[in-house]
Amino acid sequence: VLLDHWANRGKPFYKKTLQRLDRMGAAWHLMLPVQPLKGKWQRPDLRNHRKLLVVDGEVAFVGSQNVTDSTYNLKKNIKRGLHWVDLMARVEGPVVSSIDVVFLSDWYSETGEILTDQVDLASVASSDGNLDCQIVPSGPGFEYQNNLKLFMGLLFAAREKIIIVSPYFVPEESLLLSLVTACQRGIHVELFVSEEGDQAMVYHAQRSYYEALLRAGVTIWMYKRPFILHSKSLTIDDEVAVIGSSNMDMRSFGLNMEISMMVRGEEFVADMRRVEAEYRSLSRELTLEEWLKQPLRSTVLDNLARLTSALQ
Template sequence: MVSITFDATWWVVTIFVVDLIIRITAIIVVPRNRRPTAAMAWLLAIYFIPFIGVLLFLLIGNPRLPRKLRRKQAAINEYLHDTSDSLDFGTLRPNAPHWFTALVGMNRNLGAMPLAGDNDARIIHDYQESLDAMAEAIGRAERYVHVEFYILQSDAATEGFFRALEQAAARGVVVRVLLDHWANRGKPFYKQTLARLDAMGARWHLLLPVQPLKGKYQRPDLRNHRKLLVIDGDLAYMGSQNVTDSTYNLPKNIRRGLHWVDLMVRVQGPVVASINAVFLSDWYSETDEILTEEIDLASVTSGPGDLDCQIVPSGPGFDFQNNLKLFLGLLLAAEEKIIIVSPYFVPDEALLLAITTACQKGVHVELFVSEEGDQAMVYHAQRSYYEALLRAGVKIWMYRRPYILHSKSLTIDDDVAVIGSSNMDMRSFGLNLEISMLVRGDEFVRDLHAVEDMYRDLSRELTVEEWRKQPLRSTVLDNLARLTSALQ
């Protein structure tokens, strides 16, 4: 009996000591260089469920890329900055407001390419039309095609796109393809897609592969979320749409009748070189191959328009949250109206404060989200902010089910906009590699406002009165999801 009592006491003491060590160590390690909300979320997880919390922290607690990839990103950033610093990127529009010039300078300091003038950017809001337009453009390629998409699937909807790639490769055009590993693995048509790329002779690589047996590993929920296509350095497409069917070919989406709604932009002009630079930096990160001959910044040519555009890459390879700082700068500069389209809207404190402050200044603010959610945790975390936004005066438009509004854009007044792959959520700010395009030009913003008007016609407004009727279970789920969204 004495022995048993001693053993039991020993185990209790051991567990207590280990638990105490975990808690003290967490206080020292977790908050370092981490946002207070994220640090607090991790500390709560570790304190309430110590062993599971520690395991999760070790698995996904590091929001940064591996050191080797960060060094590559820093090297390519330095090369692009030095190479492009004194080059002519077209004629800029006159009379830019001071805040815009300062914002462009901030972006440049954080790793963006220079602001480029003489660009044309045309919005494509029809899902299949954008796939067909990209296929047609690939069909005219003469030297190379650069494809980089978060999700890339060879299916019935994308048949024209892949056939155009095959035909381009057959006539000697170099086809390079990048696709996110985790977003595609195990998904419908994954193996068929890779086999088709092999068969056509495309040079393809997986982005951020989680393949520990091959010596490739980083935090498994880091994603390369970019969507872009570059043809011969003269024409580019970028935006929010993946190359896949509008259902993503997932049985659960098909059963629910869900279809994705997206925006792509067809771009011509000097800014195409900046989009190509993002592709080539990602290519270098995964392959160690430097393709300097295909990023001749000294030979950029003017496009058929006069838009000022700047490409802002962001992600864990950068020291700062470039996309968040861009959005904050624009929100604080708005004088009349702000229109946000973001399928996943989970703001941090600064972004929420900027939006509510804009409302208090008298700026008209609208937010477009989906009525239907395709990701439960994000859907509920997003809903947890609705009351604060509604009380501040934000008009919330909910795009009617069964469609998922997946477009990502921000318009400020009538002259400046951002469009790209970045959501306004903590994942896009801290964990995803994204690409955003800042545009100055009333004609582009006018076209984007027309798309927003179309979205408004297909949406219903969420009111404070309706929100107050939310059942208690929904409030509990929303609040729990809000807490977990900060685990970065």
């Protein structure tokens, strides 16, 4: 088990969970520990944000789900009645080894221990499935922003439809431009975000982009409170989908270690369309007319938050 130290410290049941792992004999390590008194010091702004599970090297899960209650067991969330809504994909076949390698690389980076015997490449060398999958890890250790490059390439390749689900949508300028130009090319673009915010600065920074998106022709769906739409996905036309841990924000592009799975195949995209339809039924559409009625103080706060978006 690998878990991010800074993101989990002080959380409800954190210490009890580690004690339970010890009692059951599980091997666990903290990722990016910030423990100067123990001689362990990593930058506290970095995160291992990946969410993955590999079982026997044969089955894997990737997506947005953390291993916690839908309220994160936080009193402030319970008081507000907030519940997180997530999306995971269960996969078999050759792609499992790629997901396994991401975990093993993270394990090695923290422990120096090589677990190559844990991956049996021969057992997953072939599959009867009809989907093409590619795992795209990203993070500060890579020379380029792999997740941003993946998203940009797919957005520019779109011909008919782009649907984005991102709870924290704080794009850098090239990504924003790609969506605006997609609308200008006549492509239908939809963005799903949450009506309710759980992180004030990110929530307001995200709102600062709504007017430009609405004027360009993007349809914005607000997932109704008291639920936080935490899923992260992208679908292009009826051909390609991406699901994983990466938000479309500057933190995910530059500071977080993320994992994304790109899938090519109409069957998978059709499943994603059903998920998107469910999200749509539980959301309300934000119109430009409604947005322009926002009070000036909200606009000022949104724009101030945007100035600090690279640090959030």
